Amino acid sequence: MRSETFDRGNLLLNSFIVMFVMFMFLPLILMVTAAFNSASPPSVTNWQEFTLDWFPRLFAEDRLIGCLQNSFRIAVFVVPASVLLGLSAAIMLTRLQGRATNVLYAFLISPMLTPGIVLGIATIVFWRNFGVGADLYTTIVAQTTFIASFPMLIIMARLQRQDRYQEEAALDLGASPFFLFRRVTLPFLLPAILTSAALAFLMSFENYNTTVFSIGGSCTLTTEIAAQARRAHTPVINALGVIFVTVTVIFSVIYTLHKQWKK
Amino acid sequence: MKQLFEVYGWPLASFFSACVVLWLTILIVLPQFFMVELSFRFEDRGDRLTKIVNDLDVLYRDKGTKEYDLANGPACNTLGMINPMMTGDSSCAQFSEEDKLRLEQQLSEIEDRIQSLLVEEQNLKEAKAQQFPYSTKNYTAMSGLHAWTLAKTVGFSLIVTLIALAACYPVAYTLALQSGPVKSAILFTALFVPYAVNELMRIYAWLTVFDLHGLLNAFLAFVGYASFASDQVIIWYRFPGTVLVVLVYTYILFMVFPIYNTMATLDKNQVDAARDLGAKSWRIHWRVIIPHTKPGIAVGCIMTFMLAAGSFSVPYIITRGLQPKWYTQLIYDKFFESSNWNLGSAYSFILLLICILFILAVMAIFRVKLRQLAQ
Numbered sequence: 001m002r003s004e005t006f007d008r009g010n011l012l013l014n015s016f017i018v019m020f021v022m023f024m025f026l027p028l029i030l031m032v033t034a035a036f037n038s039a040s041p042p043s044v045t046n047w048q049e050f051t052l053d054w055f056p057r058l059f060a061e062d063r064l065i066g067c068l069q070n071s072f073r074i075a076v077f078v079v080p081a082s083v084l085l086g087l088s089a090a091i092m093l094t095r096l097q098g099r100a101t102n103v104l105y106a107f108l109i110s111p112m113l114t115p116g117i118v119l120g121i122a123t124i125v126f127w128r129n130f131g132v133g134a135d136l137y138t139t140i141v142a143q144t145t146f147i148a149s150f151p152m153l154i155i156m157a158r159l160q161r162q163d164r165y166q167e168e169a170a171l172d173l174g175a176s177p178f179f180l181f182r183r184v185t186l187p188f189l190l191p192a193i194l195t196s197a198a199l200a201f202l203m204s205f206e207n208y209n210t211t212v213f214s215i216g217g218s219c220t221l222t223t224e225i226a227a228q229a230r231r232a233h234t235p236v237i238n239a240l241g242v243i244f245v246t247v248t249v250i251f252s253v254i255y256t257l258h259k260q261w262k263k
Numbered sequence: 264m265k266q267l268f269e270v271y272g273w274p275l276a277s278f279f280s281a282c283v284v285l286w287l288t289i290l291i292v293l294p295q296f297f298m299v300e301l302s303f304r305f306e307d308r309g310d311r312l313t314k315i316v317n318d319l320d321v322l323y324r325d326k327g328t329k330e331y332d333l334a335n336g337p338a339c340n341t342l343g344m345i346n347p348m349m350t351g352d353s354s355c356a357q358f359s360e361e362d363k364l365r366l367e368q369q370l371s372e373i374e375d376r377i378q379s380l381l382v383e384e385q386n387l388k389e390a391k392a393q394q395f396p397y398s399t400k401n402y403t404a405m406s407g408l409h410a411w412t413l414a415k416t417v418g419f420s421l422i423v424t425l426i427a428l429a430a431c432y433p434v435a436y437t438l439a440l441q442s443g444p445v446k447s448a449i450l451f452t453a454l455f456v457p458y459a460v461n462e463l464m465r466i467y468a469w470l471t472v473f474d475l476h477g478l479l480n481a482f483l484a485f486v487g488y489a490s491f492a493s494d495q496v497i498i499w500y501r502f503p504g505t506v507l508v509v510l511v512y513t514y515i516l517f518m519v520f521p522i523y524n525t526m527a528t529l530d531k532n533q534v535d536a537a538r539d540l541g542a543k544s545w546r547i548h549w550r551v552i553i554p555h556t557k558p559g560i561a562v563g564c565i566m567t568f569m570l571a572a573g574s575f576s577v578p579y580i581i582t583r584g585l586q587p588k589w590y591t592q593l594i595y596d597k598f599f600e601s602s603n604w605n606l607g608s609a610y611s612f613i614l615l616l617i618c619i620l621f622i623l624a625v626m627a628i629f630r631v632k633l634r635q636l637a638q
Contacts, residue, residue, distance in 0.1 A: 017437050024457040027468035034471050045481030088282035095267040115573025121611045122294035145290040177272025206461050208576050229467045229580045241464045248459045256452045
């Protein structure tokens with residue numbers, strides 16, 4: 001009797017999961033399919049004929065390519081800056097004690113919990129006082145503000161697993177603090193640093209809400225996608241979507257396999 | 264602090280400290296402080312000073328035209344002005360002495376007015392500099408419509424959070440406690456892909472559903488409730504529900520992963536023990552799983568609410584201008600359309616306060632501390 005209800009509950013749960021996953025994938029599948037339809041605006045149901053034309057059209061969009069370059073320009077600065085700030089904060093927080101640490105910690109993770117647009121606004125308001133107008137520079141600063149919190153958490157988690165005696169032993173054996181950091185701490189933190197750099201890159205590259213408020217007259221890939229999605233709405237964006245989805249699927253599968261393999 | 268300097272030596276330790284101080288001050292605290300400061304300065308767009316500035320603009324322009332006329336004579340026929348060969352054309356008549364006198368008199372009148380306005384402007388500016396610069400007017404000036412928009416945005420975000428929580432708890436439960444390694448890997452990937460696809464692309468994908476020739480209208484046409492031939496189709500973008508659906512879709516997975524992460528650390532033996540001792544399924548959830556998962560649920564709620572309330576992308580792309588503006592769009596307009604940064608800062612600070620209140624409420628309800636949140 002009991003196992004019967006249990007099975008029915010399990011069935012219900014599993015069908016809910018299937019529906020949930022379908023809900024998550026349905027729009028993506030539609031978007032990808034519409035990229036191969038010659039109809040514009042993109043549609044799945046208004047099928048005209050199969051075409052690959054939207055892809056060459058995508059690469060011919062000079063403005064889009066320019067905006068993509070801006071995205072990389074921003075990330076090139078945001079990634080090292082956030083990793084450096086995150087690393088410094090993680091090291092400080094692990095070595096400090098007392099109430100002040102909690103306050104500092106609260107302040108340093110607060111950008112994660114702040115709406116992105118507020119960060120963008122605060123940044124342009126602040127820099128206007130020094131005559132700096134909104135541009136790529138303000139976006140770099142605004143993004144670094146909250147992206148740095150993620151390296152901080154990742155590196156902190158690893159630091160907490162570090163064997164402190166290793167450091168003490170090195171110091172007792174006469175290693176200089178700098179040598180210790182370079183030869184013991186840094187190699188130990190390297191996986192965490194690489195992970196956080198990759199994460200920081202993704203977050204910078206994909207960010208929209210902070211960027212659109214701090215970029216001024218320039219553009220990044222995301223602001224350009226949003227502008228085109230609202231105004232033009234052509235299958236060219238769907239073609240870009242196909243690329244995004246493909247890359248994501250490949251990396252997700254690799255990531256999951258890697259995770260499973262490590263277990 | 265002492266420990267920091269002992270282990271890493273003073274050059275490195277001070278370098279790290281400097282970085283943190285830089286981040287804390289220039290990136291986090293000072294920008295917020297300046298934003299709040301600006302929001303308490305009221306920029307009166309209807310006062311005498313603004314009018315003077317506008318009037319001066321008009322007068323300067325008038326003065327320029329008159330001076331040009333006086334120097335170049337009355338306007339020639341337009342053909343003569345376009346064609347450079349005809350600049351010396353005699354068709355451009357000269358002013359009579361009378362006209363000249365009249366123009367000069369007008370010019371001196373304008374000059375006088377400019378001078379008097381400049382003096383008044385100077386006085387007003389000095390008076391304003393003497394005045395206490397802060398007021399709460401930016402906060403009290405919100406119109407009923409904007410207040411309603413804010414209420415709607417917050418209400419929608421709360422609904423999004425609740426829907427996400429209700430839908431994600433079973434998903435996270437299945438992923439963490441109810442599946443073997445293979446099923447778990449497949450489900451994880453199936454959830455991770457939509458999570459990792461660019462946010463804008465996920466929003467954009469919904470246009471294929473809501474569009475004129477989208478999935479919904481095609482379905483309605485298929486069952487006979489709509490017809491493309493006679494233009495009897497529904498413009499879905501007009502319904503606020505579209506924003507709600509896409510908000511749920513876009514931010515729901517920010518609820519799944521925090522819950523999953525904490526739930527995965529639960530020792531499965533605890534669940535088995537509870538079951539062996541005769542606890543019913545809901546009781547196991549209520550007394551064993553949920554208490555353990557509380558920090559994850561709290562983080563999920565906070566992230567989902569914050570992302571939904573602060574989302575500019577979803578209403579911007581989905582409403583396509585066919586719905587009243589969303590609160591974040593109002594803020595955007597204050598900065599980049601009407602360019603009233605003071606008011607925009609106030610609106611933005613209100614949004615921040617609401618998010619802070621929500622965080623505090625969630626922390627109180629689930630009795631979790633800040634440290635537990637970010638693990």
